[in-house]
Amino acid sequence: MNALGRHILVEFYDCSPELMNDVVHIENSMVAAAETAGATVINSTFHHFSPYGVSGVVVIQESHLAIHTWPEYGYAAVDLFTCGDSVDPWVSYSYLKEAFESGHGSSMELRRGQLSLLKRNDFNLDALRDVAPKSIEADGTITRDVWFTERDENIALSLKHSGNQLYKKDSPYQRVEIFETLAYGNMLTLDGMVMCTQKDEYVYHEMITHVPMFSHTKAKRALVIGGGDGGTVRELLRHEQLEEVTLVEIDELVIEACKLHLPETAVAFGNPRLNLLVEDGIKYINDCEDGRYDLIIIDSADPVGPGEGLFTAEFYKEVYRCLTPDGLMITQSESPRFNTGVFVEIYETYKQIFGENKVHCYLAGIPTYPTGTWSFSYSSKGDAHPLQFDKDAAAKFSQEQGLKYYNEEIHTAAFALPNFVKELLANGSKKDI
Numbered sequence: 001m002n003a004l005g006r007h008i009l010v011e012f013y014d015c016s017p018e019l020m021n022d023v024v025h026i027e028n029s030m031v032a033a034a035e036t037a038g039a040t041v042i043n044s045t046f047h048h049f050s051p052y053g054v055s056g057v058v059v060i061q062e063s064h065l066a067i068h069t070w071p072e073y074g075y076a077a078v079d080l081f082t083c084g085d086s087v088d089p090w091v092s093y094s095y096l097k098e099a100f101e102s103g104h105g106s107s108m109e110l111r112r113g114q115l116s117l118l119k120r121n122d123f124n125l126d127a128l129r130d131v132a133p134k135s136i137e138a139d140g141t142i143t144r145d146v147w148f149t150e151r152d153e154n155i156a157l158s159l160k161h162s163g164n165q166l167y168k169k170d171s172p173y174q175r176v177e178i179f180e181t182l183a184y185g186n187m188l189t190l191d192g193m194v195m196c197t198q199k200d201e202y203v204y205h206e207m208i209t210h211v212p213m214f215s216h217t218k219a220k221r222a223l224v225i226g227g228g229d230g231g232t233v234r235e236l237l238r239h240e241q242l243e244e245v246t247l248v249e250i251d252e253l254v255i256e257a258c259k260l261h262l263p264e265t266a267v268a269f270g271n272p273r274l275n276l277l278v279e280d281g282i283k284y285i286n287d288c289e290d291g292r293y294d295l296i297i298i299d300s301a302d303p304v305g306p307g308e309g310l311f312t313a314e315f316y317k318e319v320y321r322c323l324t325p326d327g328l329m330i331t332q333s334e335s336p337r338f339n340t341g342v343f344v345e346i347y348e349t350y351k352q353i354f355g356e357n358k359v360h361c362y363l364a365g366i367p368t369y370p371t372g373t374w375s376f377s378y379s380s381k382g383d384a385h386p387l388q389f390d391k392d393a394a395a396k397f398s399q400e401q402g403l404k405y406y407n408e409e410i411h412t413a414a415f416a417l418p419n420f421v422k423e424l425l426a427n428g429s430k431k432d433i
């Protein structure tokens with residue numbers, strides 16, 4: 001070769017938008033395209049951006065293959081760069097055109113490092129030897145960095161995962177996925193938003209259940225709307241006094257995915273005291289009789305897609321109607337810092353329905369939720385107050401049940417709010433926080 005390397009700039013058009021957004025498929029295809037061309041793969045790093053798009057590079061002994069996709073255009077820009085003549089980059093080109101179901105591609109090959117233009121420097125190669133690149137793992141496995149990223153305009157959370165997609169199905173309501181993250185275990189996402197992970201789900205599920213259960217000790221009937229991962233009913237069913245727990249989840253695929261890949265969270269789905277319904281929670285509450293439940297927990301995702309209707313005054317008024325005279329409504333009420341507007345709006349709505357002094361906010365630290373600080377609302381139809389509870393009973397329960405987050409001190413501390421949150425609850429988000 002009269003050049004050090006061959007660089008093919010590739011434009012793949014009319015690709016399937018699905019595939020252009022599938023980080024696992026793209027990473028596997030890029031690694032396979034390199035290996036099929038005879039390259040020795042060293043490492044691969046791929047990033048899946050939300051809402052869509054993938055970027056990644058496969059480092060090979062013979063240089064690299066790189067890609068960035070625009071699913072919205074069915075388009076991928078690919079760089080195939082090889083040095084030496086043991087690898088034919090055009091083999092990778094053909095492999096990827098097929099793998100991405102590209103309608104047509106255009107490409108241009110550049111010879112990089114024209115030898116006629118280069119002058120070899122005499123230098124002692126040995127001197128460089130001690131910074132030699134890390135050899136491929138003895139067992140030939142390549143190091144793969146495949147990242148899942150949840151982001152909005154200004155904030156992002158990235159979690160490295162194994163690259164093996166454990167579960168991925170589209171339901172009529174949303175995309176249901178399970179990723180095998182390296183730091184937080186298996187993770188459930190809906191439409192690219194983190195719902196729960198094996199390593200921190202207990203924070204959310206213990207706080208959304210035990211706080212109300214210890215401040216409403218006569219509760220016999222509980223209703224959970226949403227919560228298809230099973231964590232909330234798992235915690236509720238630890239309380240023997242509950243005679244009946246009803247879970248109304250709109251999407252059976254969420255239940256299926258969690259039974260398969262989040263077994264610790266889905267463990268209570270077979271409990272005889274559980275009434276598991278696959279139904280729209282809004283319809284269920286509209287059809288429900290007055291005063292039926294002592295405790296209603298809205299374990300919804302964010303106010304988008306099927307869950308949007310779970311953040312409306314109409315819906316909360318219906319919840320109020322279905323509560324017993326001293327019943328409690330508990331909701332996941334978003335992050336005061338991440339979705340400030342929604343946070344302020346829903347608290348104003350709760351106060352209009354339950355009364356100014358009957359609504360309380362409490363916080364918990366959930367590492368895989370945006371900003372890591374999440375909130376829960378506690379609205380009482382009767383006189384129950386979140387801080388009037390039997391601390392000894394709560395301490396004993398936390399001990400006996402081996403809880404990992406909830407205890408009598410956290411119960412109290414969670415209601416101690418920072419000034420900026422008090423400000424938001426008192427005056428709405430007029431002031432910049």
Ligand code: SAM
Nearest residue numbers: 226227228249250251254280281300301306307
């Ligand atoms: N902890 C999570 C969070 O804070 O984002 C929520 C977990 S849970 C998985 C949310 C569940 O609510 C989802 O399984 C979703 O399918 C369900 N859901 C959304 N809208 C619903 C509706 N209208 N009726 C019943 N379930 C609904």
